[in-house]
Amino acid sequence: MSILRALKRCAVVGAVVLAGVSLQPTTASAAPTPAPPVVGGTPAEQGEFPFMVRLSMGCGGALYEKDIVLTAAHCVDGSGPDTSITATAGVVDLQSPDAVEVNSTEVLQAPGYNGTGKDWALIKLAEPIDLPTLAIATDDTYDNGEFTVAGWGAATEGGAQERYLLKANVPFVSDADCGAAYGGSFVADEEICAGFLAEGGTDTCQGDSGGPMFRQDDAGAWIQVGIVSYGQGCARPEYPGVYAEVSTFATAIQSAAAGL
Template identity: 45%
Template sequence: MYNRRKTLTRIGALAAVGLGAAALALGTTGANAEEAAPEGGFDAQIIGGQPAEEGQFPWIVALADAGDPSFNYCGGQLIAEDVVLTAAHCTEGTAAADVVIRHGGTDITQTDVYEVAEIVVADGFDGSTMVNDWSLIRLAEPITGAETLPLADADTKDWGTLTVAGWGTTESGSTSQDLLYVDVPYVTDGECDGAYGAEFDDATMLCAGDLANGGVDSCQGDSGGPLVSADGVLVGIVSWGYGCAEAGNPGVYANVGLLHDDITAALAAL
């Protein structure tokens, strides 16, 4: 399982494995530096998509390294003026002081930077299986007047066409400056189980992508970002998958409808 294929390694982690300045400047991951990328793999952005318009995703955010806020490595979404929902594998082991939130536009270089006060990783998150892959980030100060994204409150079995967005990596190996999005078909639990077998947990996950043809997907750097329904609710959180946009290997997302009660309980406890 390439369960990090949608996440950039943070600069601190890059330094820990001894990569040089050139690799850091390119945003190269430890996986890229130490081994060949899997087929379909690491050097891609939101695949098959297009640039978002200003205001199209007003609640979307990026997680960035506090030591270098120009380095964004995951996505997320505002579910309250002072709370971001993202993937647990983006925040596990990360101190609040080590991450900042970027919000306020489609050009990542023009977004505002917000400090983080607290990180809460989901109970039962397992980085080896990606079960319960969600976490909450409480901001030090609310973004007053910011739009927030409502959560799906049920596991609808046929979502139809969904939309995923993010600032994932580009072919040059660095994150995309512009916010990108792409529409992806919902993939049934049965079809996803056929693709991933026991690695797919239908109690906490769902899948989306063009199962037959590939070509549309989230990818590295998009982890934690939104999978949104046509009626504007958060259905999934970008989590993992094999490669990116490969036929037969859809993207796997934390299933917000199934996790709704746990997320809202954690939100109330902040």
């Protein structure tokens, strides 16, 4: 495995967010207002992305079904019964008293995952969360254009996790350009890239792993096209974010979910 493949965007503990956006420090006892965003990111509004999930191991995810979270394979440790993960949903502020918290019961890591490609996993929840789910792309129709990313991860490379959900838009980066950046580390048939190639400045970062990259379909509904996977640092020029290409694994994800 190359050094670049080791730079997964997970965190040891904490919540998920976007490089290039920042919030003022807050305390648990206050009800602070997020600071103005910088470098292309903005705080998400309550209810804007109701499918977003924060996972207690320091990753993100999205509600694939009301009792199943789609996340990254590198966020979990194999497949089987697992009650150690807590999914938090329903809020942009992780300290909100309105947050919904549900424990996991089982994890299914992508069959054959070995650290390269196939970076998806499903987490079964002990009970359903009554929030909208996020549909997944089943072909490559929407694997282009401008995407939205969101999370609670580090706001700067090497920074701490954040309290509030942030969002940003990032453009598609071609396989050729992504391959030029990451060389043999990039698996073109299984991954999709996005970011501002020349200038950098907006990107997912540590703690955003497993979160969705999504866009609107022809009917205006959100559809997931990627899963936050890895990158060289965060928001660096010439190094776009790399995401698992959901459409490649749609059939496998659907089949795995049906068996949980």
